[in-house]
Amino acid sequence: MKAYVYVSLKKSVLDPQGKTIQGALKKMGYADIGEVRQGKYFEITLGGDLQQEQASAEIERIAREVLTNPVIEEFRYRLEQPD
Amino acid sequence: MKFGVVVFPGSNCDHDAYHVLGTVARQPVTFLWHESHDLQNCDAIIIPGGFAFGDYLRTGAIARFSPVMQAVSKFARSGGLVLGICNGFQVLCEAGLLPGALMRNAGLKFICKFVHVRVESTDTPYTQACARGEVLRVPIAHMEGNYFCDEPMHARLQREERIIFRYCDAEGRATAEGNPNGALDNIAGICNEGRNVLGLMPHPERASEAELGSMDGFRVFESLVGAMARQ
Numbered sequence: 001m002k003a004y005v006y007v008s009l010k011k012s013v014l015d016p017q018g019k020t021i022q023g024a025l026k027k028m029g030y031a032d033i034g035e036v037r038q039g040k041y042f043e044i045t046l047g048g049d050l051q052q053e054q055a056s057a058e059i060e061r062i063a064r065e066v067l068t069n070p071v072i073e074e075f076r077y078r079l080e081q082p083d
Numbered sequence: 084m085k086f087g088v089v090v091f092p093g094s095n096c097d098h099d100a101y102h103v104l105g106t107v108a109r110q111p112v113t114f115l116w117h118e119s120h121d122l123q124n125c126d127a128i129i130i131p132g133g134f135a136f137g138d139y140l141r142t143g144a145i146a147r148f149s150p151v152m153q154a155v156s157k158f159a160r161s162g163g164l165v166l167g168i169c170n171g172f173q174v175l176c177e178a179g180l181l182p183g184a185l186m187r188n189a190g191l192k193f194i195c196k197f198v199h200v201r202v203e204s205t206d207t208p209y210t211q212a213c214a215r216g217e218v219l220r221v222p223i224a225h226m227e228g229n230y231f232c233d234e235p236m237h238a239r240l241q242r243e244e245r246i247i248f249r250y251c252d253a254e255g256r257a258t259a260e261g262n263p264n265g266a267l268d269n270i271a272g273i274c275n276e277g278r279n280v281l282g283l284m285p286h287p288e289r290a291s292e293a294e295l296g297s298m299d300g301f302r303v304f305e306s307l308v309g310a311m312a313r314q
Contacts, residue, residue: 070183
C-alpha cells in the first residue's frame with residue numbers, strides 16, 4: 001500500500017512563497033494566473049498487509065502528529081494499492 | 084542551582100549559551116544530549132539556537148520527538164523553567180509547550196542583524212530584573228521567525244500579558260519598520276500560561292558581553308539567575 005500525502009498552508013495563513021511564485025509567473029506573461037499556494041508532498045510506503053481502513057487511520061495519525069503543524073497547515077491524502 | 088543546555092544534532096548556539104551561563108553568569112551548567120531521558124537534576128533548561136535535525140520537515144518538527152524533549156515537556160508542565168532561544172523557540176512551539184508557530188520570514192530571506200525589542204512584561208523569571216518598556220538591542224539570525232497564531236489565541240496572549248518581547252525601533256515604538264520578519268503584532272517572544280516557559284527569536288546569549296557589541300541580552304540571564312536565587 002502506498003500513501004500520497006499533500007500538506008498545504010491553511011487558507012487563513014499568508015503564503016509568501018506562493019505569492020512570490022505568482023508574481024514571477026505574471027511577469028513571465030502568464031496573465032491568467034490566480035492565486036498560487038506552495039505545499040509539501042510525501043510518498044509513504046506501508047509495509048505488511050494493512051487493510052484500507054487501518055492504513056487510513058495510520059496515515060491520518062502520522063499526518064496530524066508529524067507531517068503537519070496544525071496551527072498553520074492542513075493535509076489531504078490518497079491511498080493506492082500498487083499493481 | 085544548575086542549568087542544562089540541550090544539544091540536538093545541528094544545535095549551534097549551545098556553546099554560546101553554556102559560555103554565558105558558566106563564564107559570564109558564573110553558574111553551574113551542563114550539556115544535555117538529545118538522547119538523554121533525564122535532565123540531570125537541572126533547575127532550568129535552555130533549548131538553544133541552531134538547526135536541530137537540519138530543520139528538516141519543519142523547524143523543530145523532528146527535535147520535539149527526541150527523548151530529552153519528553154523529559155523537558157514533563158519538567159515544563161510541572162512548572163520547571165525552560166527558555167527557548169531562536170530554534171529553541173521553534174522547538175517549544177512544535178512541542179506544544181508554547182502556542183502558535185514560526186513561519187518563513189515575510190521577506191523570504193535569512194535575516195542576521197541586530198534589532199531592538201521592547202520588554203512588554205516583567206512578570207516572568209526571564210524579565211523580572213528588566214523595566215517594563217525597556218528596549219534591548221539584541222541580534223536575530225533566522226529564516227523562520229515570523230510568529231503566527233490565530234486571532235482567539237492572539238487575543239488571549241494579549242489579555243494574559245504573555246507577549247513578553249515585541250520588535251520595535253530604537254526609541255521603543257513597535258512599528259512595521261521595526262518588525263524584521265513580518266511577525267504578527269511584532270511578537271518576538273511569548274511565555275506559557277504558567278509563565279515558566281519562554282520562547283524568543285532574538286539571541287540574548289550573543290549579546291551578553293561588551294566585546295560582542297551589546298550586553299543587553301544579559302538582562303534575560305541576570306533576571307533568570309535572580310529569580311532562581313529567590314526561589
